[in-house]
Each structure stands twice: as C-alpha cells, then as structure tokens.
Amino acid sequence: MTLQELGHSLKDCQRCRLSSGRTQVVFGTGNPGASIMFVGEAPGFYEDKQGVPFVGAAGKLLNELLESAGLSRTDIYIANVIKCRPPDNRDPLPDEVETCKPFLFQQIELIKPKVVCTLGNFAMQTLLGKKIGIMKMRGQAFQVQDFFVFPMLHPAAALHQGSLNEPLREDFRKLKAFLDRQPEPTTPIEQMNLFG
Numbered sequence: 056m057t058l059q060e061l062g063h064s065l066k067d068c069q070r071c072r073l074s075s076g077r078t079q080v081v082f083g084t085g086n087p088g089a090s091i092m093f094v095g096e097a098p099g100f101y102e103d104k105q106g107v108p109f110v111g112a113a114g115k116l117l118n119e120l121l122e123s124a125g126l127s128r129t130d131i132y133i134a135n136v137i138k139c140r141p142p143d144n145r146d147p148l149p150d151e152v153e154t155c156k157p158f159l160f161q162q163i164e165l166i167k168p169k170v171v172c173t174l175g176n177f178a179m180q181t182l183l184g185k186k187i188g189i190m191k192m193r194g195q196a197f198q199v200q201d202f203f204v205f206p207m208l209h210p211a212a213a214l215h216q217g218s219l220n221e222p223l224r225e226d227f228r229k230l231k232a233f234l235d236r237q238p239e240p241t242t243p244i245e246q247m248n249l250f251g
C-alpha cells in the first residue's frame with residue numbers, strides 16, 4: 056500500500072465517535088519520502104476546515120521554527136496521532152488513540168523517516184509507549200527500531216504559556232545540532248518495539 060492509498064482508505068473512516076463531529080479526516084501532508092517527520096496531537100479548528108495539519112496559529116509558529124532549523128514544510132512530512140478533530144479541542148480519549156494510532160505507525164512504516172519529532176507530551180508518549188513527562192525528554196533523540204524519536208515542546212503550549220517560548224526554540228536548536236551531526240548518535244538509545 057502507498058501513503059496515498061492509506062490516506063484514501065481513511066477518508067470515510069467511522070471507527071470512532073470523532074467521525075460524527077469532524078469536517079474531514081486530516082491525514083497528513085508533506086514529502087512522502089521525507090527523512091524527518093513531525094507528529095502533533097490532533098487537528099484543531101482550522102486543520103479540520105482545511106484538511107491540513109498545523110495551519111492555525113501553532114502551525115504559523117511551527118513554520119517559523121522549522122525555518123530557524125533550516126527546514127521547510129516541503130522537506131518534511133507532518134501528521135497527528137489523531138486524524139479527526141476532537142469536539143472543542145478536548146484531549147483525545149484513550150480508545151480514540153488506540154483506534155487511530157495504527158495509522159500513524161503505518162505512515163511511519165511507509166515514509167521510513169530517520170527522525171520523528173514529536174510535538175508535545177501526547178505524541179511523545181504515543182511513540183515511546185511510556186508515560187514520561189516531556190520536560191525530562193525534550194531536546195534529545197531516542198532510538199526506536201530504525202528511527203529516532205526526538206521529543207519537542209508543542210508550539211501551542213508556547214503560545215499559551217510564554218515561558219515555554221524560549222525552551223521551544225531551544226528544542227529546535229538542539230534538533231538542528233542533532234541533524235547536523237548525524238549519523239553518530241551521542242544521545243540515549245533505547246530499543247523499543249512499537250509495531251510487534
């Protein structure tokens with residue numbers, strides 16, 4: 056199956072309750088051969104309307120931060136853990152995550168990125184399969200199978216809480232440093248089995 060076929064197969068997804076409130080499924084966007092992928096939490100108001108992840112205020116900040124790290128949206132692929140907007144932007148529920156998570160893992164398997172940057176606690180915990188706080192993990196790379204997970208703060212968190220703005224920028228500086236010195240990993244490595 057190609058990425059496009061996977062996206063197409065989810066267009067009318069009715070697997071969970073979020074299907075009843077969404078405008079459309081927000082599958083993902085960007086370069087299907089990207090070596091760097093970004094993963095957020097779930098679509099918000101504008102993403103639901105436009106069908107594209109990170110197009111609202113958090114997306115504008117993300118674009119600026121990508122540029123600061125020498126990246127652009129055409130180099131990378133962006134998706135969310137949850138593909139449909141939760142009502143009133145509430146947190147996704149555990150059964151919604153369980154239902155939608157396999158499609159994120161399929162996206163990763165098809166894109167085969169070298170680095171998956173998680174934005175916020177939620178995407179990080181989904182990809183590492185562990186309940187650890189973002190403040191301990193951010194700005195470092197963790198090897199998971201044949202790619203690295205690089206946890207970062209969520210741009211929306213920095214918009215809500217000004218004191219997180221500088222730490223978020225620091226995460227992007229650390230990402231750039233990590234990308235510049237690849238392929239030698241000097242950061243903690245943990246082998247985890249996500250797909251089996």
Ligand code: URA
Nearest residue numbers: 095096097098108109
């Ligand atoms: N926040 C997310 O986590 N994802 C989006 O697509 C937009 C905002």
